[in-house]
Structures are given as C-alpha cells and as structure tokens.
Amino acid sequence: MTDRHPLDLTSPATRAALSRGLTTRRAVMAGAFGIGASLSLAACGSEGTGGGTTGGGAAPTAKAAQDLSDTEKVVNWSNWTQYIDVSEDEKSRPSLDAFTKETGIEVNYTEDYNDNDEFYAKVRPLLAAGEDTGRDVWCSTDWMVARLIQQGYVQELDYGNIPNGQANLVESLKDVEFDPGRKFSLPWQSGFAGIAYNLDATGGKKIESMTQLLTDPALKGKVTLLTEMRDTLGLVLLELGKDPANFTDADFEAAMDMLRKAKDSGQLKGFTGNDYTDGLTKGDIAACVAWTGDIVQLQFENEAVQYALPEAGFTLWSDNFVIPALAKHKKNAETLINYYYQPAVMAEVEAWVNYIPPVQGTREELEKIDAELAGNELIVPSDEVLQGAHVFRGLTAEEEQKYSSEFADLTAS
C-alpha cells in the first residue's frame, strides 16, 4: 500500500491540470487514498470475533433498517461545530429552515462531531452491536469514511434520491480511491489545515512556520495542535521537507521527535479537536494548527485572528456525508444531501462556513452573494495556493495502529 502516492504536484502534467483550478487538486487528493485498499488487507488477516462485524475477507455490508422516512418527517444529522450557515442572531440556520419549508422534513442538527476518533469511539459500540445510532447522516473525514465503509458501518446511497449529487459533484471527487464511484459517501466540505494565530496574544508577531510555532519562546504554553494526526503530523513532515504523501517510518519518527520536544519544553497548551476556536478568539491560545474555514469565520469576530499557510506546505482533506447502518430515515437523509448539492444552497452555506465547496457552480452563485468571499483564496483557492496543498498517504493496517497509538500517547500523556 505504501507505494500508492498521489500525483506528483510538481510534474508538468499536474501543473497543467492545476491551472484548471480546484478540480485537479481534488484529483490529486483522490489519488492519495490507499487507505480503503489497505484496510481491506486488515480485514483479510482478521480472525477476530470480538466486537466487530468484520470477520470474512470481503467487506461486510451495512444493515438497513425499515425506512420510516415517509411516516416520520425528520432527519438526524450530526456534524462538526460551526459547519453550517446560521442567521445573524445565531438563533436559526437558514438553509436548514428552507429545507424544512421545501420538504416538510424537520432536521435535528447536532454539533457533536468534534474529532473523528472521538466520534468513532462513540458510535462504534452501537454499530458493532448492530444497533441504531440514533443518527441518519453525519460528516466524516476521508480516512474515517474509508474505515466505516470497510467495516460495513455505512449504507450505500440511493442516487435515485440524490440526482443533484450525481450531476453537480465536482469531477475530480467522483472517483476517490476509498469509495470508487462514490457509492457510500458524498463530500460536504473540503479545506486546508495550516497555522492560525491571534495577533493580540503573540504581541503582534506573525507565526508562519511550524518550527516557529513549536519553538518560539514567545508562545510558550499557548500553542495547541490538532488531535487529527494527519493534519498535525502532515504539517510537521512538510516542515521537515518530507511529503506526507510519501514518507517513511524514519520520517514519522523524526516528526514525532519534533512534536515531543515541543511538548517536553512546555510549549504546548494541549491538543484539540474543533474546540480551539473559542480560546483562539479570546487569546488564551496564541497560535495553533487550525482549519481554514474556522479561521475565516473567526476573523469576522476578531480581526486579530490571522491565518498562515506555511511555505513548506499544508494538508488538505474533505469531510463526507455518510448514512450509518440502521439509520431510520435514510430517504430523508438522501433528500437532505440532494438539497445541499444545489449550487445556490451550497453557496449560501459557503458564505458562512468558508470552506471549499464540492458542488459545481458554487463559485458563480457565491459571487452573487459576496464577491469578496468568492475571491478568498481559502474558499476558492488559486493554482498558486493549491501548489502547496498536500494529502496524507493511505496507511496499512499495521501503520495505522502503530502511528495512531504513538500519536495518541503524545496527545494524551
């Protein structure tokens, strides 16, 4: 699996393609995921009967529950925080309200997805025991989607209910390696991980590299990193001149050493999920590894919050809609996904969440709402910006186990 690299970003062919814009970045990204295949190896070698539904060689299929969509007009959606448009008074979510008005389906929108591992730990016991999670749809990051598909925890989408998904998904994301043909998942948002800082808390200093973030004494005890291994570690690997799409065990150790040193020196305040936003706005966190969209949002609240895409490179990812096994309102969930795959609706969401949209035509719609946003590099990245974007390569089962447990030791002890 380890030889499965994405396209070389510096090759002439890729560059030519990049000049066409976002599309190609996504293709690059799609190539990166050996993870789906690597996990199937894990399943082959398994003999366990312990807790999972995995057992045989082939990926198990998710069980469907009796679909109550027609009688119960609700859909339960779990999502990350600050990941959807809200009204001025922050009391309602306009795009969801419009959806309810249009379809008569109530949306129970819960922001309880703070971190992939944490969320997985929450739902895994239920899924493994063949029980309903109480959720009809949620948004998982690519590598987590790969795991969910492999373990048979997510259901196949019925495109009969999602015609917009078929028509409007950006070309390059149509055939990602962890989900060929997008049978199980559809992207919700994409984005970069880079460095964010609060000018008030850094004393006006700009923080532009991982080395500075991890060693500058001015930031001592005021730095947070993400618990999302692929983002934090990816940035450190890039800083060390390694490509996250193509690194060795030794590179991994070198990156971990850099992180351990920072931790032992008392540089770090902690490791966070999506919950760094509050501290960063207040200035309790001076600088951190952060996700683009969050920061564009925070800048509306506090102009001192700044964002830097490190020159050494930065990571990119997508979060994807998936429908878990035994979801009670599958059809409603699909109707919801279909609704968000309209460019005008996605543009409305984008004007607030400020991530990179996976829906064709969103840019044009966004220009109508807010031309300034449509010109923002973090939402509609230019080719130049995209050159710096990197993806984390797929990991074999052994690597996944080894790396994530070592990384977890760092974050939690």
Next chain:
Amino acid sequence: MAEVALGTGGAPARPRRRHVGWVPYALLAPGLLWLLVFFAAPMFTLGSQSLQEGNVFDGYVFTGNVSVYADALQKYWPHLLRSVGYAGAATVFALLLAYPLAYVIAQKAGRFQNLMLVLVVAPFFTSFLIRTLAWRTILSDTGPVTELAQRLHITDLLQAANLINNDTLLSSKFAVIAGLTYNFLPFMILPLYASLDRLDHRLVEAAEDLYASPFQAFRHVTWPMSLPGVVAGTLLTFIPAAGDYINSRLLGNTQTIMIGQVIDTQFLRVLDYPLAAALSFVLLLLILALVTTYVRRAGTEELV
C-alpha cells in the same frame, strides 16, 4: 418512658421476631441488587476486558494477558503519581477552606445557617462541566483575575513555585488543582458541617472553665469531635478528585495530564480497551490501598 411501658409486656415480643427474619434481607435486596448490577457485574467485565488482546478492527479476544498491567504501570506511573499528588493537594486546600466555613455555619451562623448551606450547595444546580468551563473564563489570559495576579506579582510567585509555566494562570498545575479544589469543596463542607453541628458547645465551655486556651479547647475538644467529618470529607474529596479527568483536560496543559484523562483517551480515542481497563483497575487498587491506610491511621473505627 415508652420503653419502660413496653418492657412490662416483653414476653409476646419474642415469637414475633422469628417471623420477621426475612425483613432485613428484603430491605437489603434493592441495595444488593444495585451493587450487583452496577458494581459487581461491571467490575467483572472490566477485569476480563483488561485481560484481552487484539485490536479494534478485528475485535478483542480474551487471552489472560497479564502483561498489560506491567505495561500500564511502566508507561503511566507518572500520571498515577501526579493524580494522587493533585488530588492530595486539592484535598488539603479544600479542608483548609472548608473547616472554618463549616464551623461558622454550624456554630455561629444563627438564622443565616440555612441560607449559607443553600449557598454552598447552589453551584451544584449547574453541571460539573459548566462550572469547570466557567473557570476557564475566570482564569482567562486576558481576564481581570490574571491581570490582577500579574500586577501583584502572584504570577511570579507561582512561576517560581513551578505551578504555572508562563505569566498566565490558565493551563497550568495551579489551574488544575484550583479547579479540583473548587469542584469538590462542597463534599468537604457538608460532612464537616454535619459533625460540627452535633458538637455540644457546652463541652468547649467546660474546657474553657478548666482554663484551656481557645487553641487548647479546639485542639482537645472541637477537632477530635469533628474527626469523623474530616475523615468523611477528605475521602469524599480525594477519591473523585484522583480519578477526575475534566479539570486536567479543560484547565491543564500537556504536562498536567491526570490518569483519568489517560483512561478516557485510551477508552474513547485510541480504543485500546484492555489497557484502559487495566489502568482503571490499577487506579482503583491504588486508591483502595491509600484510603485503607488512611482510615487505619486516622483510627476512625473508634470515632464513627
């Protein structure tokens, strides 16, 4: 008087006692059932889980692998020690804060007694998590508390004592211990209040009549009489504080991680269930050992 009256007719009471033999068991049944379902059974599950091997993808299988305990101890003994240290410190601070307060409420508050008790309990109307999050706002780097501490050079003092690692209060040993002290303070105050409330003030007066100084009266009368409250209070504070994972997570940094947080992460993020279960057991045994020693030393068998 009533007893005397009953005493005369004592004979018929005896045969009745045989009939009611099952009553104590019936009364115990709900408690025992509770203990079985919510303590014994989970303990057994946890114990067997700690002896499993495998990974989350293929499932865990029972193999009787005891070495996980050695691994757990070897890897996480600093966190165990730290937890005991922080919980111990929090208990001492809570006692120092709670004793005078409980004494005033029990002995001096007069008609304000109930009001003061309500005020002690009032924070419990909000959730533990919210109360701890509030501390994050209180100790915020840009907040007035931090600013005042910096002006008065308290931060320099704390920094010299290695309780904080920069010039701010949040995300430090200091913040974690303060949070623990605050969160478990009512568990200290209430038992102390209960035992001090029962204190017969005439005994203190008697001591003073015998020419005891106020300090001697406290040392030889009040303090010994309140010992059951002290022991109960310290136990109720120390035990949950040692296993706490919220304070260290919300108020600490990467160098103040307590064992509870490690267990939480192993269970919920790493999904290494055997290691997490083993750590839970180690923590349980450690606390049990500490508490047993403490109770023996305090000699509460005679006091309670």
